[in-house]
Structures are given as C-alpha cells and as structure tokens.
Amino acid sequence: MSNFTPISAAIGGALIGLSAVLLMAFTGRIAGVSGIFAGLINPQTTDRAWRAAFVAGLITAPIAAAFVGYAVPTPQMPGSYITIVVGGLLVGFGARLGSGCTSGHGICGIARLSPRSIVATCVFMATAVVVVALTHHVFAG
C-alpha cells in the first residue's frame, strides 16, 4: 500500500462532503455531477446557469491548485481510444439510466441513507472491481 495517501484523501473527502452540504444549503440541489452536467448539455433544460457555474467551478479548481503550487497530476488514460469512447458512453448513459453517479449516489445519496443510492453504489463498485480484475489480471497484455 505504498501509494496510500490517507491524509490528503481525508481532506479531499471532507471538501467534497462540504460542497454537497453547501450546495443543498444555498440552492437546495443535490451535488450529483452527472445530473448537473446532463442538464447543462440538454437542449430542453431551462435552468442552465447554475449548472454551468458548478461545472466552471469544478474545472477552475485544478487550475487554481496548480497556480498555488500544488502538483496536479497529468491524467493517465487508457492507450486505446476505443476503450475511452466505450467507457465514456457507458459512464454517461449508465449514470442517467441509473439516476446518478459516484457523487449523486455515492456521497449525497448514501449520506441521506437512500436505499436506491446504497444499492446503486454497491452495484457500480462491484461491477467496476470485476472489470478492473478482468482488464488488469485476466486479459492483461
């Protein structure tokens, strides 16, 4: 477990939890990024401004972090664009069909003890673990 970073993980987790609470306290919304993002790009949406602001905040954060000297890592992505496109399609479609993602279900939903969110989080965690086991160990090139 040489790459385990418990202190920065705890600080980051606290910030994510705080963001969810503040968004509810200020605007009465759930901080589910898939829902916020999907509403932003949907041409039928009428409340686009707050969604755009939230996403803009998300994107600004790593830039600000780099600006104050924090070493923001270059994202390590799969080598194959087929994997990236298939992964992106599944994440987008799956998050909408399942009404949420890691933030909406995994943080906001479980914090409310929503049975739907607890089940959804268990399902996507277990599925992702199986997929990583297959790609990293069974079919590892």
Added chain:
Amino acid sequence: MPIVASLLCGFVFGCGLTVSGMIQPAKVLSFLDVFGIPNGAWDPSLAVVMAVGLTVASIGYALVQRRPPLFEKKSLWPAKKEIDQPLLFGALLFGVGWGLVGLCPGPAAANLAMLSLPVAVFVIAMALGMLVHDLWLGRTASPAPHSLAGTAAADG
C-alpha cells in the same frame, strides 16, 4: 447569488477531487484493483475519501434538512424510493465504463482543465451517452416533456 454559490460549490468539489488525488484515473483504478492487495499495489485512498465525505455530508445534511435553501424557494430532495430495473442496469453500465477508464463525471469534468485530448474525447463520449438517454430514451419512455422535473428530482 445562486450562481455564485453554485460556482463556489463546484470549486470546493473540484478542490476535493484534486487534493484527494481522485482527479487521477489511475489512482481510482488502483483502488478498484482489489486483486492488487496481495502484492501491495492496492490503494485504499478512495475508501477514505468516501468515508470522510459521507461523514461530513451526513452531518451537514441533517443540519440543513429542515430549512429552505438560502437562495432558492425550496430544496429538491430526491423522492424516489423503489429499487427498479433502470437503477440496477444503469449502475451496472456505469460500473463497466468506470472500471474501463477510471473516470466518473466529476473527475472527468475537472480534468478538462488539464487540456488532455483523451480526457476531452471521454467527456464528449460521456455527454453523448447522456444525451442518448435523456433525449431519445427519455422521450420513448415518457412522451410528456416532464423528464426535466425528473432530472431535478433524480438521485444525483
């Protein structure tokens, strides 16, 4: 004011993803790689992020639950209760995509700041997947354009 508040919340969320390291898909994948436990490659950081995030969110939600939001008329708490097929199948598909790349919507959006072509391609594919669901499936499932109310009250 609600716009400024949303911007601030998005910023705090993004700082959380950056500080915790969850912005790095490889770090997320090394958490999901439970078969890396025997050789010491497993990284439990994501579990700590979730545990602390959940603790803060649970306490905070309990505190704000009974009050109306500061800048809007009312809070949109998700109301749906039943565990149905779309929830299970959606979570399953999401898990496959997440396991393939290590990116979920939050870190994917935050990583747009890194100006990486693979990340941009992922976000475009993700957006397409969302639109396919919301515009095409959403319409066949419910002809009335109430899907947006559904979006607001969805779990996340």
